[in-house]
Amino acid sequence: MEVYGWGRFPKASAELLEPVDSESLIKILTANKKIGPMIARGAGRSYGDSSLSANLISSRFLDSFLGLDEDAATIRCGAGVSLGSILKVCIPRGWFLPVLPGTKFVSVGGAIAADIHGKNHHLDGSFCEHVAEFTLLLASGEKVTCSAQQNTELFHATCGGMGLTGIILDATIKCERVSSVSIKQRSLVANTLSECFELLEANTDSKYSVAWLDCLAGGNKLGRSMIYLAQHDDNSDSIKEPKYKNRRRATVAFDMPAFLINKFTLGLFNDAYFNLKKKVHRESTVNYDTYFFPLDNIGNWNRLYGARGFLQYQFVLPLDTALEGISQVLFKVSGAGKGSFLSVLKKFGKANANLLSFPQPGYTLSLDFKREKSLFPLLDGLDEIVLAHGGKIYLAKDARMSESVFKAGYPEWEKFLETKLKVDPRGIFASLQSERIGLT
Numbered sequence: 315m316e317v318y319g320w321g322r323f324p325k326a327s328a329e330l331l332e333p334v335d336s337e338s339l340i341k342i343l344t345a346n347k348k349i350g351p352m353i354a355r356g357a358g359r360s361y362g363d364s365s366l367s368a369n370l371i372s373s374r375f376l377d378s379f380l381g382l383d384e385d386a387a388t389i390r391c392g393a394g395v396s397l398g399s400i401l402k403v404c405i406p407r408g409w410f411l412p413v414l415p416g417t418k419f420v421s422v423g424g425a426i427a428a429d430i431h432g433k434n435h436h437l438d439g440s441f442c443e444h445v446a447e448f449t450l451l452l453a454s455g456e457k458v459t460c461s462a463q464q465n466t467e468l469f470h471a472t473c474g475g476m477g478l479t480g481i482i483l484d485a486t487i488k489c490e491r492v493s494s495v496s497i498k499q500r501s502l503v504a505n506t507l508s509e510c511f512e513l514l515e516a517n518t519d520s521k522y523s524v525a526w527l528d529c530l531a532g533g534n535k536l537g538r539s540m541i542y543l544a545q546h547d548d549n550s551d552s553i554k555e556p557k558y559k560n561r562r563r564a565t566v567a568f569d570m571p572a573f574l575i576n577k578f579t580l581g582l583f584n585d586a587y588f589n590l591k592k593k594v595h596r597e598s599t600v601n602y603d604t605y606f607f608p609l610d611n612i613g614n615w616n617r618l619y620g621a622r623g624f625l626q627y628q629f630v631l632p633l634d635t636a637l638e639g640i641s642q643v644l645f646k647v648s649g650a651g652k653g654s655f656l657s658v659l660k661k662f663g664k665a666n667a668n669l670l671s672f673p674q675p676g677y678t679l680s681l682d683f684k685r686e687k688s689l690f691p692l693l694d695g696l697d698e699i700v701l702a703h704g705g706k707i708y709l710a711k712d713a714r715m716s717e718s719v720f721k722a723g724y725p726e727w728e729k730f731l732e733t734k735l736k737v738d739p740r741g742i743f744a745s746l747q748s749e750r751i752g753l754t
């Protein structure tokens with residue numbers, strides 16, 4: 315069958331293996347016949363080719379809740395369970411997931427494999443820092459429990475390891491107790507990139523923060539942005555009786571003609587967005603769903619970029635080079651008239667010990683681009699800026715980075731390979747991405 319990630323590029327032909335339980339999965343792994351390459355497939359929300367391979371192991375069967383500890387506020391569930399389903403169990407108890415990405419349709423296995431981050435990385439770190447333990451199924455068919463204390467080397471290789479060490483079967487996640495799931499939000503306007511940085515630095519005590527940046531604005535508007543600071547409301551009523559109606563879900567039913575996405579239409583959209591947001595109220599209380607997952611309400615929004623698909627380019631730069639490096643990136647993008655609707659800028663806090671995790675202290679920017687031939691030389695140029703400023707590109711979003719760019723950005727790759735070789739000596743677990751970047 316034809317498979318692809320959220321960006322719908324690249325597309326590959328693969329055999330989808332759908333085991334019904336872990337025993338049948340073990341049989342696939344330990345069968346005498348030559349198998350592989352294969353990779354786990356969660357909800358398919360990574361953008362590029364990290365969950366593409368000749369054989370895909372669907373984690374759909376790992377869909378059960380396995381335990382709940384009321385005192386410790388932990389939840390144990392199968393790796394195929396989505397973060398949205400976990401929230402449904404957490405929220406009535408006054409708990410919340412400590413790290414949330416921009417969509418709730420991500421599986422626990424995918425969240426661990428990419429060690430995902432949210433709008434609170436500067437305070438709370440990334441997803442795997444809240445994982446008490448998980449069970450990993452190795453290529454040998456052996457099941458291993460991994461945590462920061464047990465099988466530590468394998469834990470740090472698997473968290474952020476993009477499915478290359480084995481298949482995560484289940485995980486225990488530490489939840490956070492919150493006063494409310496209503497989110498009190500405050501917006502600020504920044505007219506330039508340096509103003510945006512100043513405002514984010516001045517508000518590092520805000521639980522959640524994110525800036526929506528107009529990547530098409532050049533000249534003296536370069537980096538103009540809206541900053542959203544937020545925290546949980548202190549009114550606990552909204553936990554048990556959320557006052558909000560379910561949002562109505564719209565769906566993009568067909569591929570939009572790609573020519574509609576061009577610098578004029580995008581420029582008009584971004585201008586309209588800024589002018590509107592500047593005028594509307596600066597403080598509001600919104601449902602967590604509206605705050606964290608604004609795009610989830612539009613089914614198949616990835617079709618807006620047309621049948622050729624799109625790429626997301628997300629990179630991080632260290633604190634001391636971020637302003638200069640991001641200015642150079644925006645200058646190049648706005649000069650080329652490419653880029654997309656609003657782009658997202660976030661501040662990262664400390665890095666962790668996971669070998670291939672993306673976050674490091676600094677700033678991360680993500681930009682969407684429709685796929686077209688002339689895009690690839692532009693992105694190669696952005697890679698040069700990112701590396702020259704000591705940064706790296708996020709594997710969960712990547713569809714085209716070269717081996718040399720990957721290895722320059724992820725200095726622990728050799729250590730990662732040493733661990734992988736110990737648990738997967740036949741190199742069964744491999745994706746199109748791992749082959750492209752020289753990890754398999």
Ligand SMILES: Cc1cc2nc3c(=O)[nH]c(=O)nc-3n(C[C@H](O)[C@H](O)[C@H](O)COP(=O)(O)OP(=O)(O)OC[C@H]3O[C@@H](n4cnc5c(N)ncnc54)[C@H](O)[C@@H]3O)c2cc1C
Nearest residue numbers: 356357358359360415416421423424427430431476477482
């Ligand atoms: C709209 C949108 C917003 C997003 N926002 C953010 C964000 O704010 N922050 C962020 O960090 N990411 C974000 N992402 C990216 C997303 O969180 C990651 O790509 C995540 O890995 C997707 O999980 P998935 O279940 O869809 O996994 P898939 O896309 O299916 O797979 C991703 C990787 O996980 C591996 N994997 C999946 N399941 C398992 C398993 N059981 N065992 C071992 N490996 C496994 C796969 O092999 C692959 O390497 C966003 C994505 C979208 C579409």
